[in-house]
Structures are given as C-alpha cells and as structure tokens.
Amino acid sequence: DTEVTQTPKHLVMGMTNKKSLKCEQHMGHRAMYWYKQKAKKPPELMFVYSYEKLSINESVPSRFSPECPNSSLLNLHLHALQPEDSALYLCASSQDPSNNEQFFGPGTRLTVL
C-alpha cells in the first residue's frame, strides 16, 4: 500500500463551524505533513509531525489545530475559519523527517463561506 488517503475530498463550511480533515497512510511512515495550496501557487508547509510529535509549525493561526493520534493518522481540526482559508489542503508522508521522498494525498478542497 503506497497510498496517502484524505477525507473528505470536498468540504464547505461556514465561519462558525467546526470541522476536521483526515489523512491516513499505512506505509509505516513516521513523518507526516500538512500543506495549504492556493490556486496557481505551490503548496505551503503548515505542520510537520515527526514520530507522532509536532516538530514544525510554520506560524499557522490557531484556528488550525493539527493532531496525530497514531503513526498512521493525521487530523487537521478547523474552527472559526475565514474565507481566505479556502484552499486545497494536502497531506503528505515520508519514511522519516530526514527522508525527502514525500508521498502526497489527493487533497481536500475547502471552501469557507
């Protein structure tokens, strides 16, 4: 299994809603990443989890809250988002933080109304 899965594929939410994005991999990877991608721009790194611990937070607003319940699963909890947070949210994983072969998921297309 060399796949990173993400759910949901699409999400529309209001600014007062609370929702979560989910990412899963069963490759035994110990590093997992959240990226945000706006239209026609490259992905921007948000968070890195290394061995289930948050190792990098790229100054992301607290309305985004990551969680890594186990080595296969990565969540991104969303609360009180703004319309400018609408984007494609990509998850990726790699064998460990020093291995740069990242496997990407298909992304969740988020629209904040």
Added chain:
Amino acid sequence: KNEVEQSPQNLTAQEGEFITINCSYSVGISALHWLQQHPGGGIVSLFMLSSGKKKHGRLIATINIQEKHSSLHITASHPRDSAVYICAVGGNQFYFGTGTSLTVIP
C-alpha cells in the same frame, strides 16, 4: 529570490511534440522531485532523483548536481499530459518551484 526556479511558467504544445521543463535550484539538496498536479487535483509524484537520469514511460527526468539543474522531458506529448508540473527539492527543508502549466492541444 526563490530557492527553486522553473521555466517556462506556461507552455502550450501540439500533441506529439517533445516537451522540456527546466528547474534550477540554489540550495543544497538530498533529492529533487518532479510532481504532477491536474487542475483541481492532488499531487502525484513522478520522479525522485539525486543523480543521473530516470525514465518512466514517455517521461524522462535528468539532474546535474554540479550545475544545480534538472529537466523533465515528455516525449510524444498527449492532451492527458496537460497539468501543472512542479519541481521540488529536499534538503533540510522541502522547497517547491512555482510550477509549469502545460497545455497539450490535440
């Protein structure tokens, strides 16, 4: 200045043409990736390379470590190749290029 520069930004080709996309980087890396992203879609990894050349079907990727340059070639291009191609390099950190938007016209 971006750590990873790609050219061209946009490319339109006729079906069957040979296509080259270039990537130059300014940081030390352990590997370079070529990624493909269809409109509205997720990212697919095409190649990871740290030296030489790799080939997969109609796609060929080369890297020159001394010159800090890589190229992605597509032979006999097809409309389904239309996508954004992103060069990304990994060292201590992962850096993305701004992408090359390719349109192949039938």
